[in-house]
Amino acid sequence: MSQIKTVLEKYPNAKRENLIPILQDIQEACGYLSREVVNEVAQYIGLPAAKIYGVATFYNQFRFQPLGKYHVMICRGTACHVKGSQKVLDMVVKALGIQPGQTSRDGLFSLGVVACMGACGLAPVVSINGEFHAKVTPKKLSGIIAEIRDKELSHAKN
Numbered sequence: 001m002s003q004i005k006t007v008l009e010k011y012p013n014a015k016r017e018n019l020i021p022i023l024q025d026i027q028e029a030c031g032y033l034s035r036e037v038v039n040e041v042a043q044y045i046g047l048p049a050a051k052i053y054g055v056a057t058f059y060n061q062f063r064f065q066p067l068g069k070y071h072v073m074i075c076r077g078t079a080c081h082v083k084g085s086q087k088v089l090d091m092v093v094k095a096l097g098i099q100p101g102q103t104s105r106d107g108l109f110s111l112g113v114v115a116c117m118g119a120c121g122l123a124p125v126v127s128i129n130g131e132f133h134a135k136v137t138p139k140k141l142s143g144i145i146a147e148i149r150d151k152e153l154s155h156a157k158n
Contacts, residue, residue, distance in 0.1 A: 003030055004029070004040055004041075007022060007029055008041075008044050015045065019052065023041065023052075027061075031067060032063040032064060033062055033063065033064055035064075038052045065110070066110075068103045068104055068108050068110035069108050070109050071109075072111050072112070073112045073114055074089045074092065074100075074114070075117040075119070075125040075126065076089070076113050077117070079120035080116075080120070081124075083123040083124045085123070087137075088137065091138035091141060092111060092145070096111060100112055119134070122135060124136050126141055
């Protein structure tokens with residue numbers, strides 16, 4: 001919790017207008033916004049925790065769970081949509097057993113959806129930890145996920 005204290009000290013006499021920068025800084029430091037963090041920020045600023053949640057849930061930049069070791073981002077922009085990104089997303093949801101914004105129980109995968117990655121000529125596009133995969137099909141992404149799982153299993157055995 002010292003990271004949170006360090007962030008809050010950057011905002012002496014913080015008010016409502018400091019809320020988003022505070023939440024951004026805490027998420028940068030901690031990776032996500034826990035219930036304890038929200039309560040601490042609420043006390044520090046003097047706002048109800050429900051108001052903090054209201055603001056944080058409005059913006060999709062904020063997470064309430066830690067990211068997985070492998071953060072899978074599916075582009076749902078127009079070009080990707082037309083080229084089949086919904087089928088890719090459906091496959092990932094089924095394969096990982098999580099919805100966008102969630103992290104798998106084992107902490108290995110988290111799933112996100114973005115409006116556009118700016119790589120429309122490569123549609124549909126998926127990013128895993130910032131590495132772009134072009135012209136992704138459900139089968140191709142299923143293979144990538146299987147490779148990641150195999151790699152993690154082999155590391156766990158060693």
